[in-house]
Amino acid sequence: MPSQLTARRSTALSGRVRAPGDKSMSHRSMILGGMASGVTEVEGLLEGDDVLATARAVQAFGARVDRLEDGRWRVEGAGGFRTPRSVIDCGNAGTGVRLLMGAAAGYPLTATFDGDQSLRKRPMKRVTGPLADMGARFDWLAAEDRLPVALTGGALKAVDYVQTVASAQVKSAILLAGLNADGVTTVVEPEKSRDHTERMLRAFGAEVGVQDNGEGWTISLRGGQPLTGTFVAVPGDPSSAAFPLAAGLIVPGSEVTVEGVMLNPLRTGLFDTWIAMGADLTIANRRNAGGEAVGDITARHSKLKGIVVPEARAASMIDEYPILAATAAFAEGVTVMRGVGEMRVKESDRIALMAAGLRACGVQVEEEPEGFIVTGSASVAGGATVHTAHDHRIAMSHLVLGLAAQEPVSVDEPGMIATSFPGFVDMMNGLGGEMG
Numbered sequence: 277m278p279s280q281l282t283a284r285r286s287t288a289l290s291g292r293v294r295a296p297g298d299k300s301m302s303h304r305s306m307i308l309g310g311m312a313s314g315v316t317e318v319e320g321l322l323e324g325d326d327v328l329a330t331a332r333a334v335q336a337f338g339a340r341v342d343r344l345e346d347g348r349w350r351v352e353g354a355g356g357f358r359t360p361r362s363v364i365d366c367g368n369a370g371t372g373v374r375l376l377m378g379a380a381a382g383y384p385l386t387a388t389f390d391g392d393q394s395l396r397k398r399p400m401k402r403v404t405g406p407l408a409d410m411g412a413r414f415d416w417l418a419a420e421d422r423l424p425v426a427l428t429g430g431a432l433k434a435v436d437y438v439q440t441v442a443s444a445q446v447k448s449a450i451l452l453a454g455l456n457a458d459g460v461t462t463v464v465e466p467e468k469s470r471d472h473t474e475r476m477l478r479a480f481g482a483e484v485g486v487q488d489n490g491e492g493w494t495i496s497l498r499g500g501q502p503l504t505g506t507f508v509a510v511p512g513d514p515s516s517a518a519f520p521l522a523a524g525l526i527v528p529g530s531e532v533t534v535e536g537v538m539l540n541p542l543r544t545g546l547f548d549t550w551i552a553m554g555a556d557l558t559i560a561n562r563r564n565a566g567g568e569a570v571g572d573i574t575a576r577h578s579k580l581k582g583i584v585v586p587e588a589r590a591a592s593m594i595d596e597y598p599i600l601a602a603t604a605a606f607a608e609g610v611t612v613m614r615g616v617g618e619m620r621v622k623e624s625d626r627i628a629l630m631a632a633g634l635r636a637c638g639v640q641v642e643e644e645p646e647g648f649i650v651t652g653s654a655s656v657a658g659g660a661t662v663h664t665a666h667d668h669r670i671a672m673s674h675l676v677l678g679l680a681a682q683e684p685v686s687v688d689e690p691g692m693i694a695t696s697f698p699g700f701v702d703m704m705n706g707l708g709g710e711m712g
């Protein structure tokens with residue numbers, strides 16, 4: 277990868293592409309496969325750097341992990357994790373490290389977790405706090421609440437945990453630890469968050485109780501349930517599909533179809549938002565794949581209008597606000613995105629970075645503590661090099677914007693795109709985009 281990547285104003289994009297495998301489900305398939313007894317075969321695995329780091333971690337914890345062919349992987353679990361010989365390096369992946377800490381906490385082992393410069397800045401107590409309440413021990417090796425951290429696991433007791441932030445990573449870490457805790461663990465969500473862990477635990481043979489508590493879900497899991505290896509078909513990632521679809525919406529004359537996109541309603545908030553903004557977005561060939569609804573989504577160039585995005589939708593599109601903001605830059609009027617303070621603790625402070633990047637491209641942005649407001653216009657200047665702070669979604673969002681801006685848009689650290697979407701540049705160029 278070069279040290280910069282540039283997107284230039286492109287003529288109409290067109291074509292059909294396949295969404296890469298879902299990152300959330302790919303991480304989970306490796307981790308549950310490693311915790312289980314027997315063989316798990318995974319099809320459609322996202323071979324992005326984040327997931328590859330998780331695959332290496334699961335191997336270090338004692339499973340046998342083999343790549344059979346493109347996207348087809350085999351995990352032979354040893355029915356539990358063992359003390360690894362070296363540090364578990366989770367790279368850039370918040371999902372990877374937080375779920376792995378939860379999974380590992382349930383076993384009598386010691387392990388040190390670390391990550392790259394971006395992951396080392398992200399809060400970890402949201403996960404280690406409840407895991408410590410269950411009996412795991414965490415020793416901070418550099419600074420409190422930050423990686424690297426050493427875990428001593430085993431002999432856990434179940435907890436009843438009421439979450440204050442809607443976070444699927446925190447929920448999942450507690451449930452994975454709860455699997456090897458004494459008693460019934462319950463997690464109460466303040467809002468519904470993605471439910472891939474609950475669904476996949478069932479596919480591996482565990483009983484998971486789920487009750488609607490009016491706002492979120494209350495999930496309960498009895499400890500001591502064994503997991504048995506199974507087959508996992510990973511559907512396409514709606515968070516990645518968002519980028520070619522966004523390009524289809526903002527580049528004049530375009531028509532882009534992304535096939536096989538997961539349509540779990542806890543992941544599709546962006547598509548609802550775009551439709552409310554007037555996007556010509558249609559979903560065809562709805563079907564079921566790997567226990568999830570999927571469909572083929574077509575985006576045609578659209579005259580978008582700004583809206584107030586309902587705050588209740590935040591959890592279902594939390595990773596999609598950067599690309600939403602890039603498309604809002606081309607909408608008529610104002611797009612208001614609030615209740616998204618969680619964006620500040622992702623791979624970067626995504627509110628600050630999107631505001632800075634869009635402003636550098638000539639877009640009017642107002643930043644708030646927990647949100648931001650983009651004022652769109654038919655013509656976006658571009659002509660900037662955007663600092664991405666090791667954040668793949670900041671990079672891809674500005675590159676897509678560059679395909680429709682007046683002047684080229686460049687991003688630094690384009691290598692980070694491979695954490696979630698290794699085929700991004702080839703896919704965009706295959707559709708007729710100019711990126712290089």
Ligand SMILES: O=C(O)C1=C[C@@H](OP(=O)(O)O)[C@@H](O)[C@H](O)C1
Binds near residue numbers: 299300301442444595
């Ligand atoms: O559980 C998951 O797979 C994820 C949950 C979300 O994080 P939070 O749980 O921190 O909201 C999301 O931002 C992340 O990309 C993936």
Ligand SMILES: C=C(OP(=O)(O)O)C(=O)O
Binds near residue numbers: 372
């Ligand atoms: C926030 C993200 O991932 P993670 O938390 O796994 O680093 C993301 O992919 O946008």
